[in-house]
Amino acid sequence: xxxxxxxxxxxxxxxxxxxxxxxxxxxxxxxxxxxxxxxxxxxxxxxxxxxxxxxxxxxxxxxxxxxxxxxxxxxxxxxxxxxxxxxxxxxxxxxxxxxxxxxxxxxxxxxxxxxxxxxxxxxxxxxxxxxxxxxxxxxxxxxxxxxxxxxxxxxxxxxxxxxxxxxxxxxxxxxxxxxxxxxxxxxxxxxxxxxxxxxxxxxxxxxxxxxxxxxxxxxxxxxxxxxxxxxxxxxxxxxxxxxxxxxxxxxxxxxxxxxxxxxxxxxxxxxxxxxxxxxxxxxxxxxxxxxxxxxxxxxxxxxxxxxxxxxxxxxxxxxxxxxxxxxxxxxxxxxxxxxxxxxxxxxxxx
Ligand SMILES: *Cc1c(COP(=O)(O)O)cnc(C)c1O
Numbered sequence: 197x198x199x200x201x202x203x204x205x206x207x208x209x210x211x212x213x214x215x216x217x218x219x220x221x222x223x224x225x226x227x228x229x230x231x232x233x234x235x236x237x238x239x240x241x242x243x244x245x246x247x248x249x250x251x252x253x254x255x256x257x258x259x260x261x262x263x264x265x266x267x268x269x270x271x272x273x274x275x276x277x278x279x280x281x282x283x284x285x286x287x288x289x290x291x292x293x294x295x296x297x298x299x300x301x302x303x304x305x306x307x308x309x310x311x312x313x314x315x316x317x318x319x320x321x322x323x324x325x326x327x328x329x330x331x332x333x334x335x336x337x338x339x340x341x342x343x344x345x346x347x348x349x350x351x352x353x354x355x356x357x358x359x360x361x362x363x364x365x366x367x368x369x370x371x372x373x374x375x376x377x378x379x380x381x382x383x384x385x386x387x388x389x390x391x392x393x394x395x396x397x398x399x400x401x402x403x404x405x406x407x408x409x410x411x412x413x414x415x416x417x418x419x420x421x422x423x424x425x426x427x428x429x430x431x432x433x434x435x436x437x438x439x440x441x442x443x444x445x446x447x448x449x450x451x452x453x454x455x456x457x458x459x460x461x462x463x464x465x466x467x468x469x470x471x472x473x474x475x476x477x478x479x480x481x482x483x484x485x486x487x488x489x490x491x492x493x494x495x496x497x498x499x500x501x502x503x504x505x506x507x508x509x510x511x512x513x514x515x516x517x518x519x520x521x522x523x524x525x526x527x528x529x530x531x532x533x534x535x536x537x538x539x540x541x542x543x544x545x546x
Pocket of ligand 1: 266
């Protein structure tokens with residue numbers, strides 16, 4: 197029994213998938229990589245082997261770069277595709293628009309982001325087409341990139357055919373296709389597709405692939421399926437402070453977890469937990485689930501009194517994304533935490 201005088205500690209279990217720690221397999225990989233001397237700046241065998249594994253798993257001879265975080269991956273990838281007078285079309289809820297502090301524009305020296313819409317965080321092709329074709333004159337920033345997030349910021353997914361439709365539209369107007377895959381492993385797990393079938397085979401030119409959100413400590417990857425687009429990209433990484441000198445420690449967790457399949461296990465666990473969370477919370481009076489739960493997030497609309505009660509119990513979560521309370525599961529989510537949150541919400545709602 198807790199004493200009613202005990203201070204309520206903040207609980208970060210559902211605030212984000214990056215409030216979780218480093219998963220055991222990634223931690224072991226770091227320890228295994230941590231012996232002796234090895235060439236720096238990516239010229240080591242660990243980085244080379246990890247890059248080869250990406251080529252094997254994606255079934256294509258892509259260019260592979262490791263950077264420290266997702267904002268850098270997206271911003272540098274976009275800067276390689278755009279000139280300063282170009283524009284990038286993305287969903288209005290896209291991370292590159294709402295959560296990167298203008299870094300994509302900064303790294304590409306002024307490229308403008310143009311916002312499209314569509315239900316559930318997914319781009320609607322007609323809206324995208326109308327933005328691409330709206331103007332062709334010299335006074336308008338020329339559309340050059342279509343950026344999609346898979347899974348989306350609202351925890352929904354594009355089906356392979358939807359990606360194909362969007363990229364065909366982009367390509368027919370001479371746009372390149374960028375995919376923000378900070379949670380891409382969830383899409384591979386959910387759709388049961390080969391990674392190639394939801395990327396380059398359906399027209400994606402560049403994928404920013406996240407490791408942090410499924411349990412790696414640091415290290416996101418940029419895969420250029422169109423190798424010509426990666427011309428001089430290493431210089432961009434270096435100039436922006438994203439070239440790790442001890443790169444083997446970014447590459448080692450990827451190498452181990454791509455080889456073992458572990459990169460999909462944490463994702464699968466977090467998806468299972470999100471479904472359980474949804475099933476557990478849905479019947480509670482006053483709770484409205486806002487979007488289909490396809491990835492590792494559950495978005496809720498709650499009465500104000502419930503927000504206050506959950507806050508009083510220490511639960512931390514964000515309400516600035518998607519218009520509701522966003523609860524995220526991770527590789528480390530425990531069933532008992534789901535039960536505890538549900539019990540607190542049930543008490544609050546009654
Ligand atoms: C987390 C996230 C990123 C990467 O964010 P960083 O904090 O820069 O690592 C990129 N895109 C999406 C959709 C994300 O959720």
